[in-house]
Amino acid sequence: MAVPLSSTSTLCHRSVVHTRRPLSSLFFQLPHNNYPVCILTHSSITYSSNLSPVAAIPFDLSPPPIDHDLYDDMAVAGAKVSEDWVIETFNNDEEALDAVDNDTVVVDLSHYGRIRVSGEDRIKFLHNQSTANFEALSEGGGCDTVFVTPTARTIDLAQAWIMKTAVTLVVSPATSKSISEMLNKYIFFGDNVEIQDISDKTCLFALAGPKSNQVMMDLNLGDLIGQPYGSHKHYNVGGNPVTVAVGSVISEEGFSLLMSLSAAGLIWKTILSHGATPMGSNALEIYRIRQGRPAPGSELTDEFNVLEAGLWNSISLNKGCYKGQETVARLITYDGIKQKLWGIQLLSPVEPGSSITVEGKKVGKLTSYTAGKGGNEHFGLGYIKKKAASKGDTVIVGDNVSGIVVDVPYLARQQPPSVSSSKP
Numbered sequence: 376m377a378v379p380l381s382s383t384s385t386l387c388h389r390s391v392v393h394t395r396r397p398l399s400s401l402f403f404q405l406p407h408n409n410y411p412v413c414i415l416t417h418s419s420i421t422y423s424s425n426l427s428p429v430a431a432i433p434f435d436l437s438p439p440p441i442d443h444d445l446y447d448d449m450a451v452a453g454a455k456v457s458e459d460w461v462i463e464t465f466n467n468d469e470e471a472l473d474a475v476d477n478d479t480v481v482v483d484l485s486h487y488g489r490i491r492v493s494g495e496d497r498i499k500f501l502h503n504q505s506t507a508n509f510e511a512l513s514e515g516g517g518c519d520t521v522f523v524t525p526t527a528r529t530i531d532l533a534q535a536w537i538m539k540t541a542v543t544l545v546v547s548p549a550t551s552k553s554i555s556e557m558l559n560k561y562i563f564f565g566d567n568v569e570i571q572d573i574s575d576k577t578c579l580f581a582l583a584g585p586k587s588n589q590v591m592m593d594l595n596l597g598d599l600i601g602q603p604y605g606s607h608k609h610y611n612v613g614g615n616p617v618t619v620a621v622g623s624v625i626s627e628e629g630f631s632l633l634m635s636l637s638a639a640g641l642i643w644k645t646i647l648s649h650g651a652t653p654m655g656s657n658a659l660e661i662y663r664i665r666q667g668r669p670a671p672g673s674e675l676t677d678e679f680n681v682l683e684a685g686l687w688n689s690i691s692l693n694k695g696c697y698k699g700q701e702t703v704a705r706l707i708t709y710d711g712i713k714q715k716l717w718g719i720q721l722l723s724p725v726e727p728g729s730s731i732t733v734e735g736k737k738v739g740k741l742t743s744y745t746a747g748k749g750g751n752e753h754f755g756l757g758y759i760k761k762k763a764a765s766k767g768d769t770v771i772v773g774d775n776v777s778g779i780v781v782d783v784p785y786l787a788r789q790q791p792p793s794v795s796s797s798k799p
Contacts, residue, residue, distance in 0.1 A: 449483070449643070454653070455655070457656075459548075464658065467653070469749070470652060471658040472662065478652065479650065479652065480652045481651040482659055483579075484545075485579050486548045486656075491542075492541060492544065492558070492571075493540060493541040494567040498542070500558075501520070502694065504561060505533070505698070506523065506690045507521075507690070509535070513537065515606060517534065517535055517620060519534055519686075520689055523698060528699075529676065529677075530550060531671050532675065533546045534631070545623075545631070547624070547670065576636065577634060578633075578634050578636060581625050582651065593649040596619055599619060599621055603621065604622040604627055605620060606620065607631075613641070620633070663743075664745045664756055666785045667718050667787075668785045673742045674742045680702065681703065682706050690703065716786060717759055717781065718783035719770065719780060720779045721776055722776055722777045725772045725776045727741055727744050730773070731757050741773070743755055755772065766782055
C-alpha cells in the first residue's frame, strides 16, 4: 500500500542529506593532468586551474547524518512511497506519460541495484559472465549486457559503465541480490575480483524524453549530448561525486545520474527547476510496456532464452566462451529460435500469464499488460511462436480478448549482430 510522503514523514530506508545551496550551484567536471578546469554555473562559464581533484570512484562513502531533504522535495511534488520504498506516483501519471513522449521526465531509480565490480581481472570476469564484449570497451564507455543461465535463459538486462578502477552495473530491483550472489559464486581462486553492492551508498536518477537534451544543456552537461550509449563522465557537486551517463535502464535515449547520497536532494531540485516532470514507478511501468523493454519476472525468466527476448544489441557472437554461449551458438546455427517477443494491441483488459491462441491453438503467452493512458489503451507484451503469427496478425488472448500483433520501439531497434562484429 502506498503512503503519502510529507515533511514530517519518518523514513529510515535511505538517509539523504544535502547542503542548502542556491540552485545556481552545478556540476564541476573532475580535472585531469592539471589542465584548466571549466567551472560550470547557470549564468556563466569561468575557468580555473586551482581546483583540488575530487575522486569520483570508488563510491565507498559513509552515509551522511540522517535528513530527509530528498524525500521532502519529492513530497512537495506529491510523491507516494510503497512499503518497499519505491516512489510509486507523484499523482501525475497522465502528465508524466505525456511528458516522456513530448518533453522530459526525471525518475528516481534509487531502488534499482548498483553493483561495483573491481579488481585487476574485472573486465575478463564480466566478459565471461554475461553476453556483452567487455574486452572491446574502454574507460568512459559502456553497454547493455544480459546475465543468463548456462542454458541462455534470461536473468536480467543490465547497464554497465567502464570506469577507471571498476565497472558499475545497474540492475533491476528484483535481481540485485541474486546477481551479486551469482557473481560472487563464480569468483574462483586466483581471480582478482571484488563485488560490492553500492545501492545503499548512492542514488540513481534517469532523464528521459525528447527534450532531455535541453535539460542537459541547462545543467551545463551538454558535452555528453550525441555521445555513444553508455558514455559517461565524472563530476562533483559541492565536493560530492556524480557520474552522468548517456542512456539508462529505462530508455536508450536520455541520461543517467549516479550520485552520492548527500548530492541527491540538490540535484533532484535543480532538475525539476529546469522543467522536468517527475515520474513514479506506476507510470514508468506503463512506459516500459509500451516501449517493449523486457523485465525480470515478466519477459526475462527461465522460460525464455535471450534470443527469444530479442536482445540482440546486448549480445556479442565472436567474443569466445561465456556462460550460455554454447546454447546461443546452437540456436543461431540451427535456427532454433522458435518464438519471439511482440507487442499486442488489445481490445480489453487481460491478465498477464494468459494464453495466446490462433484458431483455437495455444501459440504463446502474455507476459505484461497495461491499461495505458486513461485506462483505455489496452496493451501487452507476449511471446508468440514464429510460425503462428507475426506483425499485423490477429490473436486471441485469454478467454476471448482480441489483439493485433505489433512492433514495439525497443525491440524494433534490436539488430542481430554479425559474427565478425566486435561491437559489444
